[in-house]
Amino acid sequence: MKPPLIGITTYLEPSARWGDWDLPAALLPAGYHRMAQRAGARAVLLPPDDDPAAAAETLSRLDALVTAGGPDIDPARYGADRDPRTGPAYPERDAWELALTREALARRVPLLAVCRGMQLLNVALGGTLVQHMAAAEAHRGPRGVFTPHDVSPVPGTLLAKVLGHEAAVPVPTYHHQAVDTLGEGLVATAHATHDGTVEALELVDASHFVLGVQWHPEAGEDLRLMQALADAAAALSG
Numbered sequence: 620m621k622p623p624l625i626g627i628t629t630y631l632e633p634s635a636r637w638g639d640w641d642l643p644a645a646l647l648p649a650g651y652h653r654m655a656q657r658a659g660a661r662a663v664l665l666p667p668d669d670d671p672a673a674a675a676e677t678l679s680r681l682d683a684l685v686t687a688g689g690p691d692i693d694p695a696r697y698g699a700d701r702d703p704r705t706g707p708a709y710p711e712r713d714a715w716e717l718a719l720t721r722e723a724l725a726r727r728v729p730l731l732a733v734c735r736g737m738q739l740l741n742v743a744l745g746g747t748l749v750q751h752m753a754a755a756e757a758h759r760g761p762r763g764v765f766t767p768h769d770v771s772p773v774p775g776t777l778l779a780k781v782l783g784h785e786a787a788v789p790v791p792t793y794h795h796q797a798v799d800t801l802g803e804g805l806v807a808t809a810h811a812t813h814d815g816t817v818e819a820l821e822l823v824d825a826s827h828f829v830l831g832v833q834w835h836p837e838a839g840e841d842l843r844l845m846q847a848l849a850d851a852a853a854a855l856s857g
Contacts, residue, residue, distance in 0.1 A: 623682035623852035625660045627651050628716050628736070630689055631667045631709065650837030651687055657842055658849040667711040671718035678722050683729040683828075683852035685845075686716050686736030688835055691796060694750060697742045702750035704795070717743050729828035729851040731844060734794055737820055737831030744802025754814050755795040765791035765838045768811060770818040776808040777830055778819045781847040787812055788841075790834035797833070827851070 627647060635644035645666030652662035665677065678684065693708040694701050696717070716736070720743045723730045732740040738748055752758065760766035769787040772779040782788050798817040801807065809819035809832070820831040828851035836844045 620853060621856070623660045623849050623856055624663060624680070625655045625683045625685060625849065625852060626663045626665045626677065626681040626719075627655065627685040628687050628712075628719065629664050629666045630687075631712055647687060648837060650835075651685065654837050654842065654845045655685070655849070658845040660845075660849040660852065665715075665719070667715040669711070671714045674715070674718035674722040675726075678719065678726055678728050681728065682856045683731070683848050684719060684723045685848070686720060686730070686732045686739055687837075688734035688736065688793075690735065691750075692735065692738055692742055692748065694748075697747045699747065699750065704751040713739075724822075724829065727827040729848055729855065730830070731828075731848045732820075732831035733837070734833055734835055737833050738796060738798065740820060740829075740831045741798050741802045741805060744805055746798065746802030746805065747800040749797045749799045751795055752797050752816065754816075757813060758797075758811070758816065759793050759795050765793050765835060767791055768813060770809045770834065771812045772809045772819065773807070776806075776819075777821050777825075777828070778808045778832075781830070781843050783843070790818070790832075790836075790841075791838040792834045793838075794833060827855075 629645045629647040631645050655662040690709050691706040767789050771787050804822050805820045806823050807817045808821045818833045822829045
């Protein structure tokens with residue numbers, strides 16, 4: 620059986636430094652592709668495309684999709700005024716990843732949505748976001764440092780099955796926004812044990828693998844989420 624091909628969305632930054640260069644760059648923390656490879660898959664990076672309609676062609680060649688973490692989503696995407704604590708907009712990335720997310724759902728492509736990706740999944744289905752949590756410091760520690768806390772999966776869900784039905788799971792996290800109103804067909808399937816923040820989303824009665832998590836599995840050593848995605852992709856690709 621061929622290893623499943625997993626596409627992973629990337630950042631698009633106006634300036635990045637390496638060697639002698641300071642240039643615009645599409646980039647991604649290496650934890651993502653290494654996690655896919657450890658799960659027995661092949662990783663393909665998906666930088667934003669100027670034509671969101673390219674999402675259909677792209678997904679026709681992939682076995683699964685990971686929407687990665689990153690900057691805040693433009694509040695206009697969910698009909699809200701901008702909070703001054705919301706970060707700058709990245710319109711190309713928003714448009715591309717929303718198109719990929721919706722196309723993945725339509726095509727029943729296995730989807731793992733990470734942090735910003737989970738928020739995009741919610742927005743893609745008509746949900747809204749809290750632009751700055753009252754207790755943001757409990758979910759976002761010092762700049763550039765993932766802060767661990769426990770999440771409690773909801774029994775009987777896909778997430779609970781993937782995580783071995785553990786009552787509480789420590790996860791690496793870094794975010795200041797959160798899901799507010801749930802998108803159509805979505806259900807919260809994990810919460811932060813200390814304050815109840817929604818930490819995972821699934822589709823009700825989904826017939827394929829769709830899972831969003833607010834934390835960053837690529838920043839830790841727990842391979843279970845990516846392994847479940849890769850297994851779902853392999854089962855579909857035959």
